[in-house]
Amino acid sequence: MEKQWEEMTSDEKQEEMFQRRLSPKDPQGNDIKFQSPQAEKAYKERVIRAKDAIQMKKLPDRVPVFLLPNFFPVYYAGISPQEAMYDYDKCCMAFKKFVLDFDADVDPGAVGIGPGKVYDILDYKLYSWPGHGVPPEQPYQANEGEYMKADEYDALIDDPSNFFSNTYLPRVFGALEGFKMLPTLTGILEIYGVAFNFIPFGLPPVQATYKALFEAGAEALKWAGAVGGTGAEMTAAGYPSAWGGFTKAPFDVIGDTLRGTRGIMLDMYRQPDKLLEALDRITPLMIKMGVGAAQMNRNPIIFIPLHKGADGFMSNEQFKKFYWPTFRKVMMGLIDEGVVPNPALEGHWNTRLEVMQDMPKGKILWMVDQSDITKAKETIGKVGCLAGNVPSDLLALGTPQQVKDYVKKIIDTCAKGGGYIVSNGAFFDQAKAENVKAVVDSAKEYGVYK
């Protein structure tokens, strides 16, 4: 008899999540029809190859290879980031070309580029994008700021959703000004609570905000149709999607999104208890976000971009106090539900490796950028699968032979006994195509387990 989800162990849940990944569905929920029996075979091999590397129970047939670009496919296809963000079909073409030309073991998906028009409609301030604050030929970049003020911790802790809707969103989206006037929805009680609480929806600024939301929603749907269709098409061609979705370490939610680097660093001294309380408050929300996305997209791998915990961004004592506990809780929450956290250690994390090795075995896929890969293998790599470490400057400025030598060296260091995936270390924009190709070729050449 089949076990119910709630009765399963985390091992069983993870296994079940991978089984679902083996029978992919399109955005409408229909089974995806593979382009050919070969494509189906390749798809399944790729899923199993990465699964074996992640679980560290048995050796994959060869070391898997992932290519996880930022705007590289756009440049490679000869279009500008601006075109890619505004012409969804062009963007999808670029990513299809990338997946098919380089033939790695995953499809990174075209979703990371995003719909420029949606940001236009909403007047988004947290980012500058091509033509809006950065030149048309550059990718989007974040504008940090104090979108939450130092004295607003209580408001966030008290009701995060309400803080987001009525305070945070109007600050980062110019078109959502009207949200400041929204009632607290939990006040809509009995018959008395109805009429008064609906007054705001009759006010012109609120109605203007809803108009912008409808427009942004319609545009987002158009975009989702394009990128979702491309994802399904790549699956049908044999390439599993890289991620089921994303979530964040609570410290980065507050540090990147709400308070900014400077703000959160001052909070560590001036109001550490409030900061810790807010981190705890956000933790279950981040777990839910990752688990929900993984289940909806039938892909257990959930991306976690990490920023403010890198070497130098705080002392190890501060890391153990402010960054690690809730980050670990988020990962454990995901793991409990069969999800594979895929934290990206951008930059250097050498001083954190020992702390971060305290995790169960076969549950995590770490993306390593410039950290010492030997040390990473001896610490977090003992219990978790590593991916990455092929440096961006090598991809941009090196030669294919240098890339091959580098990949061979990492395979020798990391891939013995499994638990390693060849991949770029940081999300790259600029690279020589022949170098990117060399990453895949060398993984296939040197990575076969005999």
Add this chain to the structure above:
Amino acid sequence: MAKDLVNTLADLKEQEALKIVKDRLSAGEDPFKIMEDARKGMEIVGQRFASSEYFIPDLVYSGEILKEVTEMVKPKLTKTAESKKLGKIVFGTVAGDIHDIGKDIVVFMLDVSGFEVHDLGVDVSVQKFVDKIKETGAPIVGLSGFLTLAFDSMKETVDAIKAAGLRDKVKVMIGGGQMSDEVKIYTGADAYGKDAMAGVSLAKKWIGAG
């Protein structure tokens, strides 16, 4: 003096430091001396950062305390603090890149190490760099960048410095996210600094001060 401002600031004791400043000001002390102590405190912060005792949050916090001290002292300052500077440096994040965290740290460290830093901010055009070098006569230029796309902006900046006939007059260092010695060669810069301390020692070496 009951408590020592230099060490209180260096130890990041915000409230204590501000109280000392307040007391010293109301005792009628020369505000210039207070600023001099604050500067010495910041120098110690810089040294602790260089020896990995302090990290970025400590720099940010010390900068914040210094700002508060300066605000208290400024109205009473009759003469401006004219401490002797080691040399001038033009610094900025190159065109198309708006990342500032790394740049700000190097600027901070150069500043507390005694350099006069002309920080041009982020997304700095090639022309702005050239103009500032001409205006200040700075012998050192620092180019910061986080993105791989900054490789080309850095190269273009170095090329423009060359085209303006200034290449022999300045030393150029690069640093940031995905930079390396390979990138240094590509851009035509003189050196790559892997962190803020490397940037400071390069600057000192070039200026003949260490």
